[in-house]
Amino acid sequence: MGVLDHVSEYFDCSHGSKRHKSLQTVDVRVLIDCEGCERKVRRALEGMRGVRDVTIEPNAQKVTVVGYVEPNKVVARIIHRTGKRAELYPFVPYDVVAHPYASGVYDNRAPTGYVRNTEYDPHVSRLARASSTEVRYTTAFSDENASACVVM
8 A cells, every 4th residue: 555545545535424414493383381391392402412592482382493403303302301292383474375265274273474384285175285377277267256268
């Protein structure tokens, strides 16, 4: 083994490359009744590796975790450490959804200004996930549309 082989080991980037987790924000829905519950959830998450910041909104029943973490592991940690029921936050702002009052999107339990996220939910009606082009074509021949095709 020559000197060049020895030196090239220090500059070789092909071996030992790990795939790092990306910095992300995870929103979790947890029932928080009192300051004790809030403290319990905060302690469970702050001890987790990769967590940079924990923000708790008790009125919205929402915990926001920023860090190099996986969403499923955050939910599992809350369930295991606190014994509380937790799920990924199912609500998105009202402006994000194309049809906020469609069946399955509007939810009375959602905080003010939020509706249920229907992007990946197969149980929600197709209208809730439809684009504006689809809606334009499907409503063109509807009985409720006053300017519908006169041939019908």
